[in-house]
Amino acid sequence: MPQPTQPLALGIIGAGIMGERMLDAIAGQDESPVRVAALWDPDPAARARIAARFPSLPVVADAAAVVAASACVYIASPPATHLGHARAALAQGRSVFCEKPLAVDLAEARAFVAAAGPRGAVNFPFASSLGVATLAQWIAEGAVGTPQRLTIEVAFARWPRGWQADAAGWLDAPQEGGFTREVVSHFLFLSRRLLGPLDGLRAQARFPEAGRSERAVDATFRAGAVPVVLRGRVGETALDDHNIWTLEGEAGTVRLRDWAIAERQGPDGGFAPAPDAIPNERARPIALRRQLEGVVRMTRGEPHALATLAEALEVQEVVEAILAGR
Template identity: 70%
Template sequence: MRNGTLSIGIIGAGIMGERLLRAILDQSSELVKVSGIWDPAPSAMERMAATFPQVPRLADAAAIVAASDCVYIASPPASHLAHARAAISAGKSVFCEKPLAVDVADARAFVAEAGGRGAVNFPFASSLAVATLMDWVAQGAVGTVSRVSIEVAFATWPRPWQADAAAWLDRTQQGGFTREVVSHFLFLSRRLVGPLHELTASVAFPEAGKSERRIEAKLLAGDIPVELKGSVGTTGKDDHNIWLLEGDKGAVRLCDWSIAERRLPDGSWERAADALSQADARPVALRRQLEGVVRLTQGEPHHLATLPEALNVQEIVEAILTSQHQ
């Protein structure tokens, strides 16, 4: 870090790369700056040149690593570990998009190699809505936790705003909603309740060569039962999700990414007074994520998703996708 400013380089100029780039540009230049961006697709680099002419466009991934204190990896999942290893070997920190990888054995090896120099971009780690849920739980709104349930549904997959990435997002090797979306809620369960284990699951791949269209799973977070259902074509919404935590005194839930609600004694649900839409909540979470990246790179304690947490999520995700087909 030069003059106390963290230099972040970005590998991957898709939707996620652009989101974090905008977040960096919106931050104080004394805290973070972008050292450069690279994507192997000429069309992506041309878009960056037109949209962000002030951002250096570097020649390759090696140039990004050399120019940066921290490397943000926003390329397709199968490429994550190669980029991450290059950055770690060069003494840089790594902030990686989820999933950490798709090869579980290789991910385990990487986590053992990397130590504490990496983190994964699960924004629920910085979500104000999640902080509200945690406050309610601490205040006794749930009591003794008894179960977690996760429900996700999509009108189509990929979602309309992801259409340009369908070549990998709708294929079995790297894509599917379990890796892209369910992983967030598995991370949330692990972070708030406990490590994930004891999985039984089924998955449906009704369209040849395409990613999954339905999953059902049961597992444990710590010693708490978790039930999970996900499907495509079962809602009119582009993206619908509910994460529900129940106990002997009540329940709290997170709806559609950013709305915290708690169940009242009469069974109705009360929304948090300061609830934000996902569009408004996202930049706040990204700003807080970047603050965590600074602490990570400085070797200080941080709140980001750790590599072991991300590995645990990946192990469950890949086990779901290789479970008994429906």
């Protein structure tokens, strides 16, 4: 009789917003495919907060102890620290699941990806999104026909968003932060995954406040053969976080709205959501649980749908080119 599969030992470095969301996704499952083997954050207050919320969680003394306890290390720390933790984990034979971007320095990211091999992936949850799966199905069924244009719009009342205020020190810094890295990158990944390689970029970014991240970006490029127009703004909406990814074709138009809701344009020009569409607050933990299933497959050397290191690097190349106004 086959033995039940044991949950994967997952270590977590970083107890901020993403680390806590991942913990919630794991705790929200009756039978999670992973168990948290260890967690560490350099901030004592963050460690104390997590320990209070998850009393049985093994909170350890340093990053090395996380690596030692784990089969895979989830890196949810600020971007400047990603590569150091990832290299340390890979050197000990662990797999790596990393938040984006891979690194602050593109040359270092390129060198890392060239040497890392298949034991790494990046957390772009659109890889496991129910809404994206609906879009992909509609496209495959011919709802769009031949794609003709893609429009990406992102808008924020302020940056960072209200729930990110505790991390504003790096999220609003031009070296690591900004909405292009934090939000637009997800939609670049989505475009790459559904339509093809990203190239032909022309872009401009505006940094009106010294020492702070961008407040506007405009770009045109191609995803596969499809022309793309990107527009991002801070301060032109009252909404905390609003985004629309719209794909038009000769047979019809589909879009993803506000991270999660797949919609299809009707004959009257209006958009109707998929019957099973759910808002992002409910969709996000489902996507993260599906991501964790991919983490298990990746660590075991099995096929998975997670964003590969190469895909994440391609996205980062485009993001940095947008911010540089190339």
